[in-house]
Amino acid sequence: MLRISRGQGRWRQVVWAGVAAALLAGGAGCKQKMSYQPRYDPLERSETFNDRSSARPLPAGTVARGFLRDDPEVFLGRKENGDYATEFPFPITEEVMRRGQERFTIYCTMCHGFSGYGNGMIVQRGFSPPPSFHAPETREKSVGYYFAVITNGYGAMPGHAHQIPVSDRWAIVAYVRALQLSQNASLDDVPAAHRSALDAPPPAPMNSRSADPHSANSHSGGAR
Amino acid sequence: MAQHFHRSMNTIAKVSIFGAVFIIGFSAWLLLEVNRSSNVTNVGIALPQPVQFSHQHHVAGLGIECRYCHTSVEHSAFANIPPISTCMNCHQQIWFGAPMLEPVRASWKSGQALEWNRVHNLGDYVYFNHGVHVQKGIGCVSCHGRVDQMQLIYKDQPHTMEWCLSCHRNPAQHIRPRDQVFNMTWKPEDIGETQAALGARLVKEYNIEPARKLTSCSTCHH
Numbered sequence: 001m002l003r004i005s006r007g008q009g010r011w012r013q014v015v016w017a018g019v020a021a022a023l024l025a026g027g028a029g030c031k032q033k034m035s036y037q038p039r040y041d042p043l044e045r046s047e048t049f050n051d052r053s054s055a056r057p058l059p060a061g062t063v064a065r066g067f068l069r070d071d072p073e074v075f076l077g078r079k080e081n082g083d084y085a086t087e088f089p090f091p092i093t094e095e096v097m098r099r100g101q102e103r104f105t106i107y108c109t110m111c112h113g114f115s116g117y118g119n120g121m122i123v124q125r126g127f128s129p130p131p132s133f134h135a136p137e138t139r140e141k142s143v144g145y146y147f148a149v150i151t152n153g154y155g156a157m158p159g160h161a162h163q164i165p166v167s168d169r170w171a172i173v174a175y176v177r178a179l180q181l182s183q184n185a186s187l188d189d190v191p192a193a194h195r196s197a198l199d200a201p202p203p204a205p206m207n208s209r210s211a212d213p214h215s216a217n218s219h220s221g222g223a224r
Numbered sequence: 225m226a227q228h229f230h231r232s233m234n235t236i237a238k239v240s241i242f243g244a245v246f247i248i249g250f251s252a253w254l255l256l257e258v259n260r261s262s263n264v265t266n267v268g269i270a271l272p273q274p275v276q277f278s279h280q281h282h283v284a285g286l287g288i289e290c291r292y293c294h295t296s297v298e299h300s301a302f303a304n305i306p307p308i309s310t311c312m313n314c315h316q317q318i319w320f321g322a323p324m325l326e327p328v329r330a331s332w333k334s335g336q337a338l339e340w341n342r343v344h345n346l347g348d349y350v351y352f353n354h355g356v357h358v359q360k361g362i363g364c365v366s367c368h369g370r371v372d373q374m375q376l377i378y379k380d381q382p383h384t385m386e387w388c389l390s391c392h393r394n395p396a397q398h399i400r401p402r403d404q405v406f407n408m409t410w411k412p413e414d415i416g417e418t419q420a421a422l423g424a425r426l427v428k429e430y431n432i433e434p435a436r437k438l439t440s441c442s443t444c445h446h
Contacts, residue, residue: 035347042302045339053337102403106289121286127317158313163295 075166077147085144090167092174100175103168107160116179128156133176134183146173265384270376271341274327277376283408284372290364290406301353305340308332343377344368350385350444360430361399365408366391372408385444392438396423399430 040046046054058064069075074089090096111120116133123129131138150169153159164172181189190198262268282288291297293306308331319325331338346352357367364371369380381387391398397419404410412419426432437443 034349037348039348041345041348043305043337051336052339055337106291110286110288110292122314122318125286125318127314156317158309158316160313162307162309163292 073144077144077151079144083144084142084148086142088143088170088174090170096171096174097178099168100171100173100178103164104172104175104179107164108172111157115183116176130157133180139180139184143170143173143177146176260382260384260386265379265382266343267379267382270374270378271343273340273376274338276324279371279374279377281375290371297354298358299355301351301355303354308338343379344383346383351446352444358405359402360395360432361402361405361426362391362395363398363400363405363407363410365410366398370408388444389439392443393435395432395438396420396427399423399426399432401426402430 040054042055044054045052048054049056071089072078072080073085077085079085105114109120110122111127112118112130112133113120113123118130118132133139147169149157150164150172151159151161160169187195187198258264283290293310294303295306297303308328311328312332315325315328320329327338330336367381367383371377400410400412400422401415412422415422
């Protein structure tokens, strides 16, 4: 009698030790319900819809608040009569220009190169080469044309509307205009106070490999 | 009446009362260490992905900026994963027929989303926001490590509460100029400064909230 009960006691100890160890390990390893609440994170998989995507496309014919595109000159780069716009829809300040430079570097340089000669890294890896922004035919195009190309694409170039907001597209166009001026300017075009800056070394590019042999020129006044 | 316990029990009882402190302490320490280990935090572990997309190749090799793909990271809580159309900007030409890219083309044709496996995933009870960190000068590299050297993405930092707080108590040790947030290799020495001096200056310039606010529970749990 006594022996049996002692035996049971030992078993009980073993079981409790096991339960304690399991709790310890379990507490460390598992996440509670609070971690997975019944709501969607952005882009989370959904079992409800056939395409398994919780991010739903807009139903046809609806316009999201703040996304009404009613001014063709601003949103399509075209005037009422269908011609390309020749003026920017907002004043070009130094701030806009810097924004344009930053956005151009992010979205265009891999193909068009840092100075717009059309020799970026992706082109070196086999993408069709774009024309130089400094070719006479390209320089003649109006600002609306550039805006439309960024928005809708052109030939082998894909449209970038889903990546770049409208105001940034215009800022990029302004910067492309500045690039075109810089490659066809003489020293006299530079205000005297800024000439010394031309001899300064170019700022280090974001990524150590700058694929563009021309980028050095634009800073040292090589196009004189 | 017979003695119930042997004399030695006196010592055993004393030792075990004293020892319990250590046993409980040890268990607690073990629990914390296990919770911090990579088994739980998944640091350094890459997940299988439908396409062998390499950040090393695209970022370091080709010089594509983070924002070309993660377009919303500057202003929204969520850093978006690029849609297939972004890949197709280049891959409609580059390596178009490669078997490696078959899942990308299939998704492009069918419109069915490509399902990447999520590497970073905080519990739903935590609120995190990319926009505020980018705007206040915290580099991607501070939280994600050298993404430009990763074949497949893995977690570089533990992303535990302890880890968040270690920076929120003193952001000056990590803060950098806003225009260097996306630069993976930037160091304060590049502009001839020390992190201590630069950090102190930028914390003022960018109006960083005081540690009291940044470590308050309701900042991240609400």
